[in-house]
Amino acid sequence: MPMPPSRRLALVTGASLVLLAGCGSSSDSGSDGNASQRPASSSLIPVVASTNVYGDIVEQIGGAKVDVTSVISDPDQDPHSYEANTQNQLALSKAKVVVENGGGYDDFIDRMLKSSNSSAEVINAVKVSGKTAPKGGELNEHVWYDFPTVRKIADNVAAALGKADPGSAAAFTKNAETFKAKLQPLETKETQIKKDHGGEAVAITEPVPLYMIDASGLVNKTPAEFSEAIEEGDDVSPKILQATLAQFTDKQVKALVYNEQTSGPQTEKAEAAAKAAGIPVVPVTETLPQGKDYLGWMTANVDALASALDK
Structure with a gap:
C-alpha cells in the first residue's frame, strides 16, 4: 500500500x-x-x-x-x-x-x-x-x-x-x-555475512535497511506493528512497545539497525534497551551523510552490520 x-x-x-x-x-x-x-x-x-x-x-x-x-x-x-x-x-x-x-x-x-x-x-x-x-x-x-x-x-x-x-x-x-x-564488492560482503551469520535475528526501527538485511541472510524479528507505526509517524501501543523492547532485554537479536533520521521517544527507548543489553546498534540513514558518496556510504553500512554481528 x-x-x-x-x-x-x-x-x-x-x-x-x-x-x-x-x-x-x-x-x-x-x-x-x-x-x-x-x-x-x-x-x-x-x-x-x-x-x-x-x-x-x-x-x-x-x-x-x-x-x-x-x-x-x-x-x-x-x-x-x-x-x-x-x-x-x-x-x-x-x-x-x-x-x-x-x-x-x-x-x-x-x-x-x-x-x-x-x-x-x-x-x-x-x-x-x-x-x-x-x-x-x-x-x-x-x-x-x-x-x-x-x-x-x-x-x-x-x-x-x-x-x-x-x-x-x-x-x-x-x-x-x-x-x-x-557495487560487486558490496554484494560479495552481503554474501559473506550470509555465510557467517545466515539465519541470525536482528531488529529494526523502520523498514529502511530491510533489503540489505534480507540479502545478508538475516531475519528481522521486530514486530511489524512497531516498524510500520514508526515509519508512518504513529504511536506504538504499549503492548507492541513492550514486545519490541523484550527483543533486547531477552537478547533475542544480535543487533539493532536504527534509522537515525526518524528517531523519537519510542525508537530512543529501543536504542537504549539495546545498549543496556550490550546489543550493538547499527545506525543507518535515508540520505547521504555529509561528505559521503553512494558507494562509500553503502560500504560503511555493510561493514558496520558485519562488525556488529561479529561481536
Missing part, C-alpha cells in the same frame, strides 16, 4: 506558488531552499533527483556532463516530512532527466512535474526494480538499499543521459559499467 499522506514527502501548493525567475542551476537544493551554485551551461544536461542518493548516482555516471539538483540533500532532514519549494519547481521545469524513488516515497515530484508541463525523461526507481507489495503486506519502497536494483537504475540513468546527449552516450554507458563493477 502507498505510504499515508502524512508520511509522504509533502508538496507545498497553492495559488501563491510562483516560479523564481533568474535563478542559476544548482548541484544541491536543501530543505531551506539555499543551494550551492555553479555556472550554468547549455552544454550540461540538467537533472533533478528527489534525494542526494540518486543525485550522486547520476553524477557518478554523468560526470562533468550533468548539472544535478538533489531536492533533499540535508542529512538531518527526514525525507517523509520534507516540504518542497519554488526553487525545486523551477529546477524540475528545466530538467531533461528526473530520477525519483516512487512507491509513494516522493510523490511530490510527480505533482510538480504535472504542474510544470515537463517533458523530462523520468526514472522511477521502484518501477525499475520490479518490486511489488507482498500479498497482504506493504511495499518496502527503500530500494536504494537493494544493490541489484541500483544496478538497473545505473543502466536506466546511462540510457536517459545518452538520449539527452547522444554524442556522450558511449561514455555514460562506460561510466555505468564502472559504477556497477564497484
Whole structure:
C-alpha cells in the first residue's frame, strides 16, 4: 500500500506558488531552499533527483556532463516530512532527466512535474526494480538499499543521459559499467555475512535497511506493528512497545539497525534497551551523510552490520 499522506514527502501548493525567475542551476537544493551554485551551461544536461542518493548516482555516471539538483540533500532532514519549494519547481521545469524513488516515497515530484508541463525523461526507481507489495503486506519502497536494483537504475540513468546527449552516450554507458563493477564488492560482503551469520535475528526501527538485511541472510524479528507505526509517524501501543523492547532485554537479536533520521521517544527507548543489553546498534540513514558518496556510504553500512554481528 502507498505510504499515508502524512508520511509522504509533502508538496507545498497553492495559488501563491510562483516560479523564481533568474535563478542559476544548482548541484544541491536543501530543505531551506539555499543551494550551492555553479555556472550554468547549455552544454550540461540538467537533472533533478528527489534525494542526494540518486543525485550522486547520476553524477557518478554523468560526470562533468550533468548539472544535478538533489531536492533533499540535508542529512538531518527526514525525507517523509520534507516540504518542497519554488526553487525545486523551477529546477524540475528545466530538467531533461528526473530520477525519483516512487512507491509513494516522493510523490511530490510527480505533482510538480504535472504542474510544470515537463517533458523530462523520468526514472522511477521502484518501477525499475520490479518490486511489488507482498500479498497482504506493504511495499518496502527503500530500494536504494537493494544493490541489484541500483544496478538497473545505473543502466536506466546511462540510457536517459545518452538520449539527452547522444554524442556522450558511449561514455555514460562506460561510466555505468564502472559504477556497477564497484557495487560487486558490496554484494560479495552481503554474501559473506550470509555465510557467517545466515539465519541470525536482528531488529529494526523502520523498514529502511530491510533489503540489505534480507540479502545478508538475516531475519528481522521486530514486530511489524512497531516498524510500520514508526515509519508512518504513529504511536506504538504499549503492548507492541513492550514486545519490541523484550527483543533486547531477552537478547533475542544480535543487533539493532536504527534509522537515525526518524528517531523519537519510542525508537530512543529501543536504542537504549539495546545498549543496556550490550546489543550493538547499527545506525543507518535515508540520505547521504555529509561528505559521503553512494558507494562509500553503502560500504560503511555493510561493514558496520558485519562488525556488529561479529561481536
